[in-house]
Amino acid sequence: MADPATYRPRPGEIPTEPGVYRFRDAHGRVIYVGKARSLRSRLSSYFQDVRALHPRTRQMVTTGASVEWTVVRNEVEALQLEYSWIKEYDPRFNVKYRDDKSYPYLAVTMGEEFPRAQVMRGRKRRGTRYFGPYTHAWAIRETLDTLLRVFPVRTCSAGVFRRAEQSGRPCLLGYIDKCSAPCVGRVSPDEHRQIAEDFCDFMAGDSARFVRRLEDRMRAASQELDFETAARLRDDVGALRRALEGSAVVLPDATDADVFGLSDDELEVAVQVFHVRGGRIRGQRGWVSEKGAEDMGSIVEHLLQQVYGPEQGEDVPREVLVPVLPTDPEDMEAWLTDRRGARVRVRVPQRGDKRTLMQTVARNADQALARHKVARSGDLTLRSQALQELQEALELPEAPLRIESFDISHVQGSDVVGSMVVFEDGLARKSEYRRFVVREGTGDDTAAMHEVLGRRFRHLAAGPAVPAEGDPTADEGSRSTFRYPPNLVVVDGGRPQVEAARAALAAVGVDDLPVIGLAKRLEEVWLPGEDHPVVLPRTSEGLYLLQRVRDEAHRFANTFHRQRRSRSMTSSQLDGIPGLGKARQQALLARFGSVKALRRAEEEDLLQVPGIGPAVARAVLERLRDGEPGLAVNLSTGEVLD
Numbered sequence: 001m002a003d004p005a006t007y008r009p010r011p012g013e014i015p016t017e018p019g020v021y022r023f024r025d026a027h028g029r030v031i032y033v034g035k036a037r038s039l040r041s042r043l044s045s046y047f048q049d050v051r052a053l054h055p056r057t058r059q060m061v062t063t064g065a066s067v068e069w070t071v072v073r074n075e076v077e078a079l080q081l082e083y084s085w086i087k088e089y090d091p092r093f094n095v096k097y098r099d100d101k102s103y104p105y106l107a108v109t110m111g112e113e114f115p116r117a118q119v120m121r122g123r124k125r126r127g128t129r130y131f132g133p134y135t136h137a138w139a140i141r142e143t144l145d146t147l148l149r150v151f152p153v154r155t156c157s158a159g160v161f162r163r164a165e166q167s168g169r170p171c172l173l174g175y176i177d178k179c180s181a182p183c184v185g186r187v188s189p190d191e192h193r194q195i196a197e198d199f200c201d202f203m204a205g206d207s208a209r210f211v212r213r214l215e216d217r218m219r220a221a222s223q224e225l226d227f228e229t230a231a232r233l234r235d236d237v238g239a240l241r242r243a244l245e246g247s248a249v250v251l252p253d254a255t256d257a258d259v260f261g262l263s264d265d266e267l268e269v270a271v272q273v274f275h276v277r278g279g280r281i282r283g284q285r286g287w288v289s290e291k292g293a294e295d296m297g298s299i300v301e302h303l304l305q306q307v308y309g310p311e312q313g314e315d316v317p318r319e320v321l322v323p324v325l326p327t328d329p330e331d332m333e334a335w336l337t338d339r340r341g342a343r344v345r346v347r348v349p350q351r352g353d354k355r356t357l358m359q360t361v362a363r364n365a366d367q368a369l370a371r372h373k374v375a376r377s378g379d380l381t382l383r384s385q386a387l388q389e390l391q392e393a394l395e396l397p398e399a400p401l402r403i404e405s406f407d408i409s410h411v412q413g414s415d416v417v418g419s420m421v422v423f424e425d426g427l428a429r430k431s432e433y434r435r436f437v438v439r440e441g442t443g444d445d446t447a448a449m450h451e452v453l454g455r456r457f458r459h460l461a462a463g464p465a466v467p468a469e470g471d472p473t474a475d476e477g478s479r480s481t482f483r484y485p486p487n488l489v490v491v492d493g494g495r496p497q498v499e500a501a502r503a504a505l506a507a508v509g510v511d512d513l514p515v516i517g518l519a520k521r522l523e524e525v526w527l528p529g530e531d532h533p534v535v536l537p538r539t540s541e542g543l544y545l546l547q548r549v550r551d552e553a554h555r556f557a558n559t560f561h562r563q564r565r566s567r568s569m570t571s572s573q574l575d576g577i578p579g580l581g582k583a584r585q586q587a588l589l590a591r592f593g594s595v596k597a598l599r600r601a602e603e604e605d606l607l608q609v610p611g612i613g614p615a616v617a618r619a620v621l622e623r624l625r626d627g628e629p630g631l632a633v634n635l636s637t638g639e640v641l642d
Helices: 039-046 055-063 075-089 137-147 158-167 189-203 208-223 227-244 296-307 329-340 352-377 380-393 445-462 495-507 541-574 582-592 595-600 603-607 614-626
Strands: 019-024 030-036 066-071 105-108 117-120 129-131 256-264 268-277 280-290 319-321 345-347 402-411 414-424 434-437 488-492 515-519 524-526
Touching (some): 019 075, 030 039, 030 075, 105 189, 189 208, 208 227, 256 296, 268 352, 296 329, 319 352, 380 541, 402 541, 414 445, 414 541, 434 445, 434 541, 488 541, 495 515, 495 524, 515 541, 582 595, 595 614, 603 614
Parallel strands (some): 488 515
Antiparallel strands (some): 019 030, 019 066, 105 129, 256 268, 414 434
């Protein structure tokens, strides 16, 4: 028996979205398939104290060796995908109930004179069409109850049907129009069979035809001013749409395709592929690979060559759906056609269910890449290897146990801000992140970097003394951690940014800290005074660590810049009005909600705000309505000056 703690995912790795999960044993066999409204909540319940679990659940989690999941858009998609994979994998812990019942199916007895729709278990019978399997009979009954208003097929037992025939009165469903009541002759046997066949076609995936037919009848009834019939047909269309609920994991029966999704960063690419056969997702594969310098089209081309190459033996479907066309799509289609022996199309879906399914696959690729990066960063061995590689490649006297990275963010020189992030032992130390408002207001990144680094490292040069009251850099937060010197300083950029960083450190008397720059385009490492960069192998753990540090600084700077820009866009129209400081601006915006609402207000409304007098109110309205500079106000007398 395995300990579930050995393969328990970290809580932060598991998404909170709906999805389907699969437990596998040590041999890779799927032993359980389940669905969840929130994957994180459901999977966490399996990894509690095993003594608190149901005996059968305890046996399942101790038999398992790994767990994986697939994210979908909603619970209906999760339900459909769960059914498909239970049928595909036949997991041992899904099938063996304590009462030895098999999975329920939605069955339509087309072999009878009056076909009946019902929940059916056990051995399949000739002449009966089956849809499913379902894990819960109530799911079948809910779907059936929704569809009966559009397809009023018989659902009663043989005994109820005979009694209705003898009495000449239909059952309740016949009175509320959820049964066509063939028992009392409202429809002929042929008409009722046609209703049953339409119902089966709809369940098999041919749904669009019925929706269009009802919409055409609804419009025709409306044009004839038969609004009662049009309203009933409108409700029928709504019932069909609720039953479908835009499920992207159930496609028309003829669909035979592989759907690829990609998610990449500068170093790696995550691949997910859903295998759709007969309109149902029959399998899923995913992996993370090293990313070269190729563009996405070349990556897709190489991916298809690897997946469908002769050594892989992968079946080639009729359609291959990809996020980006390969470099030579015609040659790729010809090669796949030759491999399959029939026409194969390679295309990017633009609309409809296939496009929606592509988005679901792409979401799973994003999740896979994020999980891979979290697992990689959390591996103590890999973190130690990364620090050692950086020490050797950069010729540092010791491993960079504390790394500080800086970045600048602005839009055309406005709202210039800087960020500082800290990584210790290869992990982010978010409590020591710092944000800087660049006061020079320049759009020159090197000048802004010079200011930010000067403000940070002058505290290091000055020692651990507490800054005096009124220090102009008080927005940088606590200085308690600023006295710790980093082992490595990383800036975003190439040689100019590195030289600016070294000059900033020298200006405050700090000249013994190693400084490097990481250029984004080719991921080159620049050192001060060097004419050529250091190029780390793309598989290097040290390069991966530098990339994460640089990207985190970039994210932190952009977040702060967006916050500053949002505030400035709100209050910039009120700046410069004499007598209207920040506190009064905030009071006005709190009262009226926005500058737009303030512009529509009257002077009397502004006077209701504490601290706003007649002169300031007139100056505010003059600025907002005319767009002219605010009026000059004598603050001692309140008079408006010419």
